[in-house]
Amino acid sequence: MSDQRDFLITSRELIEVGVCFEGQKTWFPEHGFDLRTFIRNGVLASELEKTEDGIALRAVKLLRERNGF
Numbered sequence: 001m002s003d004q005r006d007f008l009i010t011s012r013e014l015i016e017v018g019v020c021f022e023g024q025k026t027w028f029p030e031h032g033f034d035l036r037t038f039i040r041n042g043v044l045a046s047e048l049e050k051t052e053d054g055i056a057l058r059a060v061k062l063l064r065e066r067n068g069f
Helices: 011-016 021-030 035-041 045-050 054-067
Strands: none
Touching (some): 011 021, 021 035, 021 054, 045 054
C-alpha cells in the first residue's frame, strides 16, 4: 500500500458503500479470504488493495474518502 493510512474495513462498511452481503459471501472466498474471519475481524484496506480487484479498490477508495484518509 502507498503511504496512506491503513485501516480496518468491516462487512457493514462494505454494505454502506454498495457491496452487498451476498456479494461479499462470494467475493471473499474467491479471493482467498476466509469469510467467517472477515465477518468477525474485518480486513485491512491494504489486504483488499493487494487483490487489485476493481470492486475492492473502489470500496477502499470510498471508505478512505469517507473517513478522511
